[in-house]
Structures are given as C-alpha cells and as structure tokens.
Amino acid sequence: MFPKGTKRKFSDSGDEPPAGSDDVNQPSSAAVRMLSSYSLQRQSLLDMSLIKLQLCHMLVEPNLCRSVLIANTVRQIQEEMTQDGTWQIMTQALSAANAAAQCSADRLVATEVLCRQTEAAQGEPAPKPFPAVGSEGCSAEEVVVVEEEDEGVEGGVIMSTVSPQAPTAYLPSTFGIDPCWEEETGEEEDEDEDSEECASGSEEGDNDRLVEDSRTAEQVFGTFEIKNPAPSPDPALEELFSDVDASYYDLDTVLTGMQSAPKMGPYDLLESLSSHGPSPLSSSTSCRSDLNELDHIMEIIVGS
Amino acid sequence: MGEDAENSKLNHSFLRDYVTEADVISTVEFNHTGDLLATGDKGGRVVIFQRETESKGEVEEVGETGESGEYNVYSTFQSHEPDFDYLKSLEIEEKINKIRWLPRQNAAHFLLSTNDKTIKLWKVSERDKRPEGYNLKDEEGRMKDMSTVTSLQVPVLKPTDLMVEVRPRRVFSNGHTYHVNSISVNSDGETYLSADDLRINMWHLGITDRSFNIVDIKPANMEELTEVITAAEFHPHHCHLLVYSSSKGTLRLCDMRASALCDHHAKLFEEPEDPGSRSFFSEIVSSVSDVKFSHSGRYLLTRDYLTAKVWDLHMEKGPVETYQVHEYLRSKLCSLYENDCIFDKFECVWNSSDSVIMTGAYNSFFRMFDRETGRGVTLEAWRETSKPRAVLRTRRVYTGGKRRRGDVGVDSLDFTKKILHMAWHPEENIIAIAATNNLYIFQDRVNTETQGQD
Numbered sequence: 001m002f003p004k005g006t007k008r009k010f011s012d013s014g015d016e017p018p019a020g021s022d023d024v025n026q027p028s029s030a031a032v033r034m035l036s037s038y039s040l041q042r043q044s045l046l047d048m049s050l051i052k053l054q055l056c057h058m059l060v061e062p063n064l065c066r067s068v069l070i071a072n073t074v075r076q077i078q079e080e081m082t083q084d085g086t087w088q089i090m091t092q093a094l095s096a097a098n099a100a101a102q103c104s105a106d107r108l109v110a111t112e113v114l115c116r117q118t119e120a121a122q123g124e125p126a127p128k129p130f131p132a133v134g135s136e137g138c139s140a141e142e143v144v145v146v147e148e149e150d151e152g153v154e155g156g157v158i159m160s161t162v163s164p165q166a167p168t169a170y171l172p173s174t175f176g177i178d179p180c181w182e183e184e185t186g187e188e189e190d191e192d193e194d195s196e197e198c199a200s201g202s203e204e205g206d207n208d209r210l211v212e213d214s215r216t217a218e219q220v221f222g223t224f225e226i227k228n229p230a231p232s233p234d235p236a237l238e239e240l241f242s243d244v245d246a247s248y249y250d251l252d253t254v255l256t257g258m259q260s261a262p263k264m265g266p267y268d269l270l271e272s273l274s275s276h277g278p279s280p281l282s283s284s285t286s287c288r289s290d291l292n293e294l295d296h297i298m299e300i301i302v303g304s
Numbered sequence: 305m306g307e308d309a310e311n312s313k314l315n316h317s318f319l320r321d322y323v324t325e326a327d328v329i330s331t332v333e334f335n336h337t338g339d340l341l342a343t344g345d346k347g348g349r350v351v352i353f354q355r356e357t358e359s360k361g362e363v364e365e366v367g368e369t370g371e372s373g374e375y376n377v378y379s380t381f382q383s384h385e386p387d388f389d390y391l392k393s394l395e396i397e398e399k400i401n402k403i404r405w406l407p408r409q410n411a412a413h414f415l416l417s418t419n420d421k422t423i424k425l426w427k428v429s430e431r432d433k434r435p436e437g438y439n440l441k442d443e444e445g446r447m448k449d450m451s452t453v454t455s456l457q458v459p460v461l462k463p464t465d466l467m468v469e470v471r472p473r474r475v476f477s478n479g480h481t482y483h484v485n486s487i488s489v490n491s492d493g494e495t496y497l498s499a500d501d502l503r504i505n506m507w508h509l510g511i512t513d514r515s516f517n518i519v520d521i522k523p524a525n526m527e528e529l530t531e532v533i534t535a536a537e538f539h540p541h542h543c544h545l546l547v548y549s550s551s552k553g554t555l556r557l558c559d560m561r562a563s564a565l566c567d568h569h570a571k572l573f574e575e576p577e578d579p580g581s582r583s584f585f586s587e588i589v590s591s592v593s594d595v596k597f598s599h600s601g602r603y604l605l606t607r608d609y610l611t612a613k614v615w616d617l618h619m620e621k622g623p624v625e626t627y628q629v630h631e632y633l634r635s636k637l638c639s640l641y642e643n644d645c646i647f648d649k650f651e652c653v654w655n656s657s658d659s660v661i662m663t664g665a666y667n668s669f670f671r672m673f674d675r676e677t678g679r680g681v682t683l684e685a686w687r688e689t690s691k692p693r694a695v696l697r698t699r700r701v702y703t704g705g706k707r708r709r710g711d712v713g714v715d716s717l718d719f720t721k722k723i724l725h726m727a728w729h730p731e732e733n734i735i736a737i738a739a740t741n742n743l744y745i746f747q748d749r750v751n752t753e754t755q756g757q758d
Binding site for chain 1: 389392394395396420482483501502529530531532534551584585587588591638641642644647
C-alpha cells in the first residue's frame with residue numbers, strides 16, 4: 001500500500017543510529033551524517049507538502065482542513081529551516097543558479113517583487129516573509145528544491161509565515177537585483193499578486209509585511225472566498241485568460257488564483273508551469289505600466 | 305465444497321467488490337429507539353433500515369427481547385443532488401456528510417441530512433390505508449365521465465400495502481460558505497446546529513431562511529488561518545451547551561447563555577504536548593476528527609489520528625483516558641502523509657451505558673475499548689471472514705513479541721479498507737459498521753449476524 005516513493009524514511013525523532021562501529025571514533029562525522037539525513041528528510045517532507053498544496057483538484061472545492069494542516073506543516077518546516085540557516089543557503093544557491101540561467105519570458109514576475117521587497121527591507125533586522133505567489137501562466141520563482149534549479153522555471157511554493165513575530169525567510173538582496181528583469185518588456189504581467197507585492201513593497205515597515213502576508217495567505221486560502229468583484233482592466237491578462245469564461249473573470253478571481261476552467265489552486269506552480277509553459281507570455285504590453293495600473297487597483301481593494 | 309466452489313466464490317466476490325464511488329457509505333446513524341438505522345452515501349442517497357420485530361408468543365427468555373434483530377431496508381430516497389456553485393465555479397458534492405434523527409413526536413419520523421452546503425429535513429411516514437370510492441375519479445385516478453355518475457358515495461379508507469413515504473419538509477440552504485462537517489439536534493427539540501470549517505450556525509427547525517451564527521473562528525485575514533473546526537455537538541441534556549473540536553486538537557465548550565456569539569469558550573480542553581514526541585506530524589495527528597458527548601453528558605469522547613480520548617467535562621487540562629487505536633502507525637506517519645491516509649477522519653461512538661467506546665481503523669478493523677478494564681479488542685468487518693450469525697473473532701496486528709496465528713503484519717494492512725463511520729444502538733449492544741460500500745450490523749448476542757448492503 002505504501003507507494004514506491006520515499007527512499008528516505010522520515011523517522012519522527014530525527015534520530016538514526018549511526019551505522020558501524022567506526023563512528024565511535026569519528027563522532028562528528030556521524031553527527032553530520034545524521035543532521036544531513038534529517039535535513040534531507042525534512043526537505044523531502046517540504047517538497048511533498050508543497051506538491052500536495054498545489055495539486056488541489058479544483059473542480060470541487062478542496063478540503064480546507066487538509067489544506068490548513070499541510071500549510072501549517074510547511075510553515076513549521078520553513079521556520080525550522082530558517083532557524084538553522086538552511087533557508088538562506090538554499091535561496092542563495094537557487095538565486096545563483098537563476099542568475100546564470102538564460103533570461104526568458106518565463107522569468108518570474110516575482111523577481112520584481114523581490115527587488116522592491118529588499119528595498120523596503122533594508123532597514124529591517126528581521127527577515128521578511130517570502131510571499132507565496134500562485135502563478136497562472138507566468139511561472140513564479142519560488143525557492144523550494146535545490147534540485148529543481150536545472151529547470152528553466154522554478155516550481156514550488158513557499159508559504160509565508162503568518163505572524164510577524166515569527167522568524168521568516170529572508171531573501172538575499174542579490175536575488176532581487178536581476179539585470180534581466182529591467183530589460184524585459186515582453187514579460188507578461190499576469191499576476192496581480194506581484195503587483196500587490198510591488199505596491200506593498202513601497203509601503204513602510206510592518207505595514208509592508210502585513211500586506212504581503214495578507215496577499216500570500218489569501219492566495220493559499222483565497223479559493224475559499226469570494227471577494228467583491230472589481231473591474232478587470234488589463235488587456236494582457238485578458239489575453240492570458242482568453243479561453244476563460246469572461247463572466248468569471250475579474251480582478252479578484254485572478255488575485256485568488258482562481259479561474260473558471262480549468263481551475264487552479266493557490267499553489268498551482270508546477271501544474272501551471274507544465275500546462276502553460278509555452279503559452280503567450282511574450283505578447284504583452286509593458287510590464288511597468290501594467291504594474292502601476294494594478295498597483296492602483298490593489299491599493300483600492302486593500303483600502304476597502 | 306470443492307475447489308470449484310472456492311473459485312466461483314472468489315470470482316463472484318471480486319465482481320461484487322468492484323465498488324462504485326457513489327455507493328460508498330459516508331454516514332451511519334441509529335434513531336433514538338434504535339428501530340431505524342439510516343445510512344447516507346456519496347451518491348447523495350439515504351437508505352433507512354428497520355428492525356424486524358418478531359412476535360414471540362412464548363415465554364421470553366432472560367436477556368432476550370421480542371425482536372429478532374434483523375434490519376431490513378425500509379426506505380430509500382435521494383436526499384441531495386450534485387450541485388454547482390455558480391459564484392465560485394465549483395461543484396458541490398452530493399455526498400451525505402451527516403444524518404441526525406429528530407426525537408419522535410408523532411407517528412412520522414424526521415431526520416436531518418446534510419451535504420457540504422445544504423441541510424434538509426425529511427419526513428418519513430407510513431401509509432397503509434388509501435381512500436377508495438371517489439365520486440369524480442375512477443379507480444385508476446382518471447376523471448369519470450360525469451354522465452355515468454348517478455349517485456353519490458362517501459369515500460372510505462381501505463387497508464393497503466404498507467408504503468413508506470419520504471418527503472422533504474425543510475431545506476436549510478445558504479447558511480455555509482465552507483463545508484458542513486457536523487449537525488447536531490439540540491435537546492430542546494426545536495433547534496439544531498450545523499458546523500462548517502470556520503463557523504457554527506444555529507437553526508430553528510421551522511425556519512429555513514435564516515440562521516444564527518454562534519461560533520465564528522474565521523480570521524479577518526485568511527492568512528492567519530491556522531485552525532479549523534472539525535466537529536461540533538450539542539450537550540445531550542443542557543440545551544445551552546455545545547462543544548466543538550479543532551484541527552489543533554483542542555476542544556471548546558461553549559455556553560450560549562454567556563453571550564450570543566460564542567467565540568470565547570467557557571472551557572478549553574487541551575492536552576499539553578509532549579515535547580519529547582514532537583515531530584512535523586504532531587499537529588496533524590492531534591487534529592480531532594470526531595467528538596461525542598457521553599449519554600450521561602459528563603464525558604467527551606474524541607478521536608484523533610492515533611488515539612481515542614475520554615475527557616471529563618470538569619477537567620480541562622487533559623483527557624482522563626487515552627486509548628491507543630493503532631500506535632504501530634506512529635513510525636509510518638511519513639508514508640501515511642504521502643498517501644494522504646493521515647488525513648482520514650475516523651468517527652468514534654459510545655455504547656448505551658458509556659462503558660465501552662468504539663472507533664475504526666484500517667484493514668477493515670475496528671476497535672472497542674472497555675473503559676473499566678482499559679482493554680481493547682480488535683474486530684474485523686470483512687465479508688470473507690464473516691458469515692451470518694458467526695461469532696466475530698478478535699484480530700491482532702503484530703507489533704513484536706510472539707507472533708500468533710492470524711496476526712496481521714503492519715505492512716500488510718490494507719489502507720484502502722478504512723472503517724470511518726459507525727453507530728451504536730442507543731439501548732442495546734448492536735453496532736452498525738460502514739465498510740466502504742457495505743454495512744455490517746453486529747450484535748452482542750448468541751445469534752450474532754452480519755448483513756451486506758450492495
């Protein structure tokens with residue numbers, strides 16, 4: 001019954017007796033091995049959790065209890081990884097890989113987010129939460145698995161921690177400053193979440209983080225709610241969702257990661273990447289003006 | 305019985321075991337006398353079984369009642385249909401999540417059934433007479449030719465075959481944004497509660513267009529959502545008390561006299577976490593899947609993934625009894641998380657005297673715990689090993705030590721055969737166990753029996 005999956009069995013205590021008697025003479029290497037085994041297990045658990053959050057069967061509303069429990073698990077792992085510094089190592093490694101990779105239309109809109117995020121975060125000692133950007137069509141670069149950096153686009157989702165007091169992942173500023181981003185005009189602005197981030201990035205201090213928090217978790221649980229519909233302004237988005245029933249298309253459904261068919265969950269990165277990889281990401285107007293427009297709209301919505 | 309019989313039996317059982325999703329039983333509930341047993345399935349159907357009464361003219365033996373104990377189908381009806389939420393563009397499943405009977409007030413029976421969004425009140429009534437001798441209609445119901453009517457007659461009621469009619473009497477809709485997981489009829493006989501993931505509403509049985517929200521744990525920003533309501537129930541005797549459980553393993557007792565909105569609990573029942581056994585799965589396995597008041601109203605029974613716990617309403621700091629249902633799964637939590645089994649919601653039930661508790665497990669096993677001795681027994685609800693009127697033998701999962709014949713290894717457990725739903729007769733030791741699409745009814749008597757429902 002157990003699937004063919006995990007070679008690494010996650011033992012709850014995290015303890016695995018070191019093999020062999022020679023470890024007695026080298027206690028440190030055994031400890032290291034134990035730690036790395038634990039890290040691998042934890043990483044595998046994180047991956048599994050993120051995939052579970054993504055693969056919501058969206059024809060029927062996903063089970064909220066299950067989603068909350070998985071999200072809490074992800075948050076717990078993220079907190080632990082942040083505490084022991086693994087998080088920073090992972091994000092740095094991933095950013096290095098991305099910088100080396102070719103700029104393409106598949107680049108994350110989220111890098112823009114990160115730019116602004118880090119700007120606002122300059123004065124802050126505490127790490128800033130890394131938003132979970134559910135992307136539809138445009139891949140969001142999330143830091144999850146180091147192994148996935150081979151792909152042109154990244155998959156996975158990070159759930160930002162909810163409470164501002166809790167330590168959260170900090171994305172190094174080097175990540176955000178990406179020369180490719182500035183040059184990209186063909187980039188399609190699809191995700192209003194990103195514009196929210198931009199908008200929030202311009203705000204000061206705690207407000208910033210809280211707004212981001214509200215956006216990210218909204219994406220997680222956004223499918224469970226319908227907000228007040230707002231007019232849809234963006235022609236680029238129109239094009240992306242051209243096959244979607246227009247009556248369901250409004251800013252809020254996009255914000256909450258919803259669309260009519262096929263429906264996608266908030267953590268729809270991997271799925272959206274696979275199904276919308278070659279989709280018209282290039283045919284869009286200037287990203288910048290889109291962002292400004294969406295900024296404005298977002299401020300109105302947040303204000304309400 | 306030769307080999308051929310064995311083969312044909314095997315083939316036949318294979319065909320029978322091909323389960324259509326719609327037939328999977330999703331809830332089981334006895335009525336207040338135990339004469340009726342209702343089951344709901346994923347296809348939105350409700351099947352009501354009735355206990356057959358045998359009139360025994362002879363002297364009653366000690367311990368015997370006048371009933372044979374067999375349950376036969378009494379009525380079947382389609383309670384809920386698949387629906388579509390146009391605003392969210394999502395399907396609404398017709399699966400019956402819960403059925404609760406109302407206390408009997410007249411000749412008819414009433415029950416509440418709910419799917420994810422809508423609760424319905426059904427009236428189940430019998431008709432064994434019909435009027436005959438109409439003046440304007442003939443026997444088949446066609447209008448008579450007026451010229452043939454020469455005299456008037458008074459219609460009379462004539463006995464006829466028993467007919468069971470089920471009619472929807474109330475539809476309580478649009479009360480819930482999230483999925484309804486529990487309904488509970490209040491002891492006042494007039495109101496009931498319905499609980500979804502984030503809210504609990506109180507309805508009056510006669511009023512369908514509005515409900516009263518008594519618990520709301522939805523945070524202002526959904527980002528802060530870390531806990532959901534998993535089950536809720538009214539106190540059996542005190543109409544102002546209700547309890548609800550959460551995904552974090554806490555129970556909250558609310559007193560509706562204190563305030564209209566019971567966001568602040570009167571009592572919070574929470575077992576402090578053992579820091580030594582903390583793991584990434586601690587929270588998930590602590591999530592309470594079912595909560596039931598004892599018949600006395602003094603205790604609470606909860607089920608989380610690995611244990612069943614009895615709580616004393618007077619003691620909030622921890623359960624008074626903890627029963628390990630399948631502790632051998634603790635080391636398998638990662639695999640169970642991967643295949644989603646860790647999210648299975650098992651129900652738990654009390655017996656009539658609150659001395660025994662019962663809950664389900666995997667591999668068609670279910671467990672009973674005697675509260676006085678603290679001992680548990682494992683039984684199996686599986687067609688191949690149960691013959692009608694055969695005594696159930698106890699099973700065991702091998703977890704080390706001396707292996708006995710019939711022991712099942714942990715790795716051979718079938719995790720697709722889960723016993724999630726069950727009910728215990730309110731007065732006698734008769735239990736109903738739902739195993740996927742089959743219903744098993746067991747009795748604690750000499751003539752134990754099983755029944756299958758296909």
